[in-house]
Amino acid sequence: MNSANPTTETTHYDVCIIGGGAAGMMAAGRAVERGLSVCILEKNDQLGKKLLITGGGRCNITNAEYDTHAFLSKLGKTGHFLHSTFAQFDVKSTFAFFESKGLELKIEEFKRAFPADDKSASVLRVLELRLRKVAIRTSAQVTGFIAEKKSAANTDAKSDAKKEREPGTITGARLKNGEVVRASHFILATGGTSHPETGSTGDAYAWLKEIGHTVIIPEPSLVPIAIRDPWVKELQGITLSSAKLTVFQENKKQLTKKGRLLFTHFGISGPTVINMSRDVGELLKWGEVDIEVDLLPDKDYAMLNAMLQELFDKNKNKLFKNCITEIIPGKTASVVTRLAGINPDTAINSITREERLKLVETIKHMKMKVENLLGPDASIVTSGGVACEEVDFKTMRSRLYPNLLFTGDVLNIERPSGGYSLQICWSTGWVAGSAIEVPEVE
Ligand SMILES: Cc1cc2nc3c(=O)[nH]c(=O)nc-3n(C[C@H](O)[C@H](O)[C@H](O)COP(=O)(O)OP(=O)(O)OC[C@H]3O[C@@H](n4cnc5c(N)ncnc54)[C@H](O)[C@@H]3O)c2cc1C
Structure with missing residues (x-):
C-alpha cells in the first residue's frame, strides 16, 4: 500500500x-x-x-x-x-x-x-x-x-x-x-x-x-518457564554461560535470545529465559510453544563437525563417553549422547559419519516443549x-x-x-x- x-x-x-x-x-x-x-x-x-x-x-x-x-x-x-x-x-x-x-x-x-x-x-x-x-x-x-x-x-x-x-x-x-x-x-x-x-x-x-x-x-510477566521433557529435569542445577534459545510455534521461528541458561527441577530459568517469558506467555495463548537450545552457538555446523572430527581422530581408541566431555561438560554430555541415539560405550573408531552428524544436529537443536509459565500469569490473560x-x-x-x-x-x-x-x-x-x-x- x-x-x-x-x-x-x-x-x-x-x-x-x-x-x-x-x-x-x-x-x-x-x-x-x-x-x-x-x-x-x-x-x-x-x-x-x-x-x-x-x-x-x-x-x-x-x-x-x-x-x-x-x-x-x-x-x-x-x-x-x-x-x-x-x-x-x-x-x-x-x-x-x-x-x-x-x-x-x-x-x-x-x-x-x-x-x-x-x-x-x-x-x-x-x-x-x-x-x-x-x-x-x-x-x-x-x-x-x-x-x-x-x-x-x-x-x-x-x-x-x-x-x-x-x-x-x-x-x-x-x-x-x-x-x-x-x-x-x-x-x-x-x-x-x-x-x-x-x-x-x-x-x-x-x-x-x-x-x-x-x-x-x-505487571510484566518475567518468570521462569516449566518444560515437559524429562531430560531437562535431569540437568537441574547446571548453568550454561552462553546458550542460544530459539522459540518456535507451529514450526515457525518466533524469537531468539543468547545468554545464560539455568536448568531447574521444573524447567529453565536465568536472565535470558526470564526476559523471553513474556513473549512465550503471549504465544502460549495461541498454541503449543517449543524452545530449541543451541549448546554451542559460536560454532556453526561446519565448524562443529570439523571440531568433532579432529577430536575423534585424536582419540580413536577411547570410548565415546570419555571423549565427548571435552566439548560438552559432564551431565549435559550424557543427555546429548542419549538424545543423539549414540551408545556411550561405543569406541570412537566405531562412530559412523551419520552418528557424528546426528551429534552435531543434537548439540545445535536440543528441542523442548513448554508446559507453562511459572507465576501468577500462568493463566495467560x-x-x-x-x-x-x-x-x-x-x-x-x-x-x-x-x-x-x-x-x-x-x-x-x-x-x-x-x-x-x-x-x-x-x-x-x-x-x-x-x-x-x-x-x-x-
Ligand atoms: C503472537 C500473537 C498471536 C495472536 N493471535 C491472536 C488470535 O489468533 N486471535 C485473537 O483474537 N488475538 C490474537 N492476538 C492478539 C491480537 O493480535 C491483538 O488483540 C490485536 O492485534 C490488537 O490489534 P490492535 O489494532 O489493537 O493493535 P496492533 O495490532 O498492535 O496494532 C497497533 C498498530 O499501531 C502502530 N503504532 C503503535 N505505535 C505507533 C505510533 N507511535 N505511531 C504510529 N503507529 C503506531 C503499530 O505499529 C501497529 O501497527 C495475538 C497476539 C499475539 C502477540
Missing part, C-alpha cells in the same frame, strides 16, 4: 487514525464508507503486521460464542463495559462482515473461528480492500498529541479545578519528523505492548498520561491500557477529550485466548468508525 503524498501535512481530516492494526483498519474502513475523510498514521512500513502473526499465521478471528453475555463474561472485571459496544457490533456481526466480503470462516474446537483458508493474510486483504479512499501514511510515527483544555473566564483556584474537569480537545497528532497532522477526530489504535517487533510498543501510554488519562500498566471508566463505550469516545476515541488493545480489557482479543478490535473499531458525525456539506 502506498504512503500518501507528504503534502497531506496541510490537509485537515475528519478522522485521523493512529495505528494501522486490526482495530485501526476496521475503524478506518467504517469511517470512510460513511463518507468521512480519513487518514491512518502507521509507524511500520506496512499495515497489520501483528494481525499476520495471529493464531500462528492462521488468525483466530473471533470466538463463535454468539451469546454476548456469555462472551463478555469471559473478559473478567472489564467485560461489563462492552455491552453497549457489542449491542452495535457483536460476534454475529463479525461473521456477517467478513463473509459479506467473501471471506469464508470455519469454527474449530472451543468455538475458535478461523478463515477457511487458514491464512491471516486473507483477513488483512479484506480489511485493506476497504481502505482505497483512506490516506495511508506508513513509516509515520506519532510522538504525541496536541491537546487543548477550554479556557476559563478567570483563573482563581476554583475555576482551575473546574477547568480540569471540563472536556478538552485534541487538535493534532505530532509526528516524529515534527509535522503536525490536524483532524476533527482522532482514533487511537496503537495496540498494547506484546510483540513489540510488530510495532505495538505502548507508545501512546505516555501521551495519554500527559493529557490526564489513567493508564493501567500490566493479558490486560493493561486506558482505564475503561474514562471511555464512553457507546461511542468509544474519551470522557476527557470527546474527539479522541479508543479501539482495540490500547484499552484495559482483560482478554483470554480464543479469538476474544480480535473480536474486541472488530467491535470497538466498528463502533468508533460509526460514532463520528459526518459533517454537513455547505
Whole structure:
C-alpha cells in the first residue's frame, strides 16, 4: 500500500487514525464508507503486521460464542463495559462482515473461528480492500498529541479545578519528523505492548498520561518457564554461560535470545529465559510453544563437525563417553549422547559419519516443549491500557477529550485466548468508525 503524498501535512481530516492494526483498519474502513475523510498514521512500513502473526499465521478471528453475555463474561472485571459496544457490533456481526466480503470462516474446537483458508493474510486483504479512499501514511510515527483544555473566564483556584474537569480537545497528532497532522477526530489504535517487533510498543501510554488519562500498566510477566521433557529435569542445577534459545510455534521461528541458561527441577530459568517469558506467555495463548537450545552457538555446523572430527581422530581408541566431555561438560554430555541415539560405550573408531552428524544436529537443536509459565500469569490473560471508566463505550469516545476515541488493545480489557482479543478490535473499531458525525456539506 502506498504512503500518501507528504503534502497531506496541510490537509485537515475528519478522522485521523493512529495505528494501522486490526482495530485501526476496521475503524478506518467504517469511517470512510460513511463518507468521512480519513487518514491512518502507521509507524511500520506496512499495515497489520501483528494481525499476520495471529493464531500462528492462521488468525483466530473471533470466538463463535454468539451469546454476548456469555462472551463478555469471559473478559473478567472489564467485560461489563462492552455491552453497549457489542449491542452495535457483536460476534454475529463479525461473521456477517467478513463473509459479506467473501471471506469464508470455519469454527474449530472451543468455538475458535478461523478463515477457511487458514491464512491471516486473507483477513488483512479484506480489511485493506476497504481502505482505497483512506490516506495511508506508513513509516509515520506519532510522538504525541496536541491537546487543548477550554479556557476559563478567570483563573482563581476554583475555576482551575473546574477547568480540569471540563472536556478538552485534541487538535493534532505530532509526528516524529515534527509535522503536525490536524483532524476533527482522532482514533487511537496503537495496540498494547506484546510483540513489540510488530510495532505495538505502548507508545501512546505516555501521551495519554500527559493529557490526564489513567493508564493501567500490566505487571510484566518475567518468570521462569516449566518444560515437559524429562531430560531437562535431569540437568537441574547446571548453568550454561552462553546458550542460544530459539522459540518456535507451529514450526515457525518466533524469537531468539543468547545468554545464560539455568536448568531447574521444573524447567529453565536465568536472565535470558526470564526476559523471553513474556513473549512465550503471549504465544502460549495461541498454541503449543517449543524452545530449541543451541549448546554451542559460536560454532556453526561446519565448524562443529570439523571440531568433532579432529577430536575423534585424536582419540580413536577411547570410548565415546570419555571423549565427548571435552566439548560438552559432564551431565549435559550424557543427555546429548542419549538424545543423539549414540551408545556411550561405543569406541570412537566405531562412530559412523551419520552418528557424528546426528551429534552435531543434537548439540545445535536440543528441542523442548513448554508446559507453562511459572507465576501468577500462568493463566495467560493479558490486560493493561486506558482505564475503561474514562471511555464512553457507546461511542468509544474519551470522557476527557470527546474527539479522541479508543479501539482495540490500547484499552484495559482483560482478554483470554480464543479469538476474544480480535473480536474486541472488530467491535470497538466498528463502533468508533460509526460514532463520528459526518459533517454537513455547505
Ligand atoms: C503472537 C500473537 C498471536 C495472536 N493471535 C491472536 C488470535 O489468533 N486471535 C485473537 O483474537 N488475538 C490474537 N492476538 C492478539 C491480537 O493480535 C491483538 O488483540 C490485536 O492485534 C490488537 O490489534 P490492535 O489494532 O489493537 O493493535 P496492533 O495490532 O498492535 O496494532 C497497533 C498498530 O499501531 C502502530 N503504532 C503503535 N505505535 C505507533 C505510533 N507511535 N505511531 C504510529 N503507529 C503506531 C503499530 O505499529 C501497529 O501497527 C495475538 C497476539 C499475539 C502477540
